[in-house]
Amino acid sequence: MSKVQIGLVQMTCSADKEANLNKAIEKTREAAAKGAQIVCLQELFTSLYFCDVEDYENFKLAEAIPGASTDKLSAVAKELGVVIIASLFEKRAQGLYHNTTAVLDADGTYLGKYRKMHIPDDPAYYEKFYFTPGDLGYKVFKTAFGTIGILICWDQWYPEASRITALMGAEILFYPTAIGWATSQDEATNTEQYNAWQTIQRSHAVANGVHVVSVNRVGLEQNGAMKFWGGSFVANPFGTLLYKASHDQEEVTVVEIDITKTDRYRTHWPFLRDRRIDSYGPITKRYIDES
DSSP: OOEEEEEEEEOOOOSOHHHHHHHHHHHHHHHHHTTOSEEEEOTTTTSOOGGGSOOGGGGGGOBOSSSHHHHHHHHHHHHHTOEEEEEEEEEEETTEEEEEEEEEOTTSOEEEEEEOOOOOOBTTBOGGGTOOOOOSOSOEEEETTEEEEEOOGGGGGOHHHHHHHHHTTOSEEEEEEOOEEETTSOHHHHHHHHHHHHHHHHHHHHHHTSEEEEEEOEEEETTTTEEEEOOOEEEOTTSOEEEEOOSSSOEEEEEEEETTHHHHHHHHSOTTTTOOGGGOGGGGSSOOOOO
């Protein structure tokens, strides 16, 4: 296929896990009704963003993957004929948890999962308390509507992750995300942070010659202390914005992309051709100390 209809679901979440899952399904139906073929849901959409605190009770939110949620989403994917990208809190074993995204194909087939590789630990984002770093490596999934690569939130800041996933054959990079502003923060800082977040992802599109789709949550959480900034977007293979969502509204949007444009951009701007792979050994070091 050349042209693919991409559905983005930017939504608020509540403390009711089942209600969140049902809401995401309804919005997936809305996206499909608008023509979506691949629907991407935001990071950890079945709950509030619980990593603002280190609380053992929150481990009860985790589930097996595949499991109950993926079974339900698989049935919806098959019914609607859409691919669903679903970010979930995975319980792998007793005491072992991951931040994981499952991919359901348009016939309902569970294609597999990607486990978040880069795990942050910042004020109000205490993810290292909950998540073991991914050990499946970077992944691509051959869906009915194209080969897609999935990375998750904090992975966004690492060009190595997007490069490897693109080199594995990803035609589109998807980033389910949960990121926001502290409501006590000034507007200039908010703007700078959002622009950096968007710019780094658009740069992945340019460097790799692929479309990038980033889907963020929206709304006030953490007793009003955190405003998730929405701003979900789609960038073409040269970083041009094809769509940008608001910072404060739920939105279900479908954006048409043409994956054949990858060949055109990579031909006219041959960054992959000119890579000096013989010189990149130092990238595997933590830091290069020349002293």
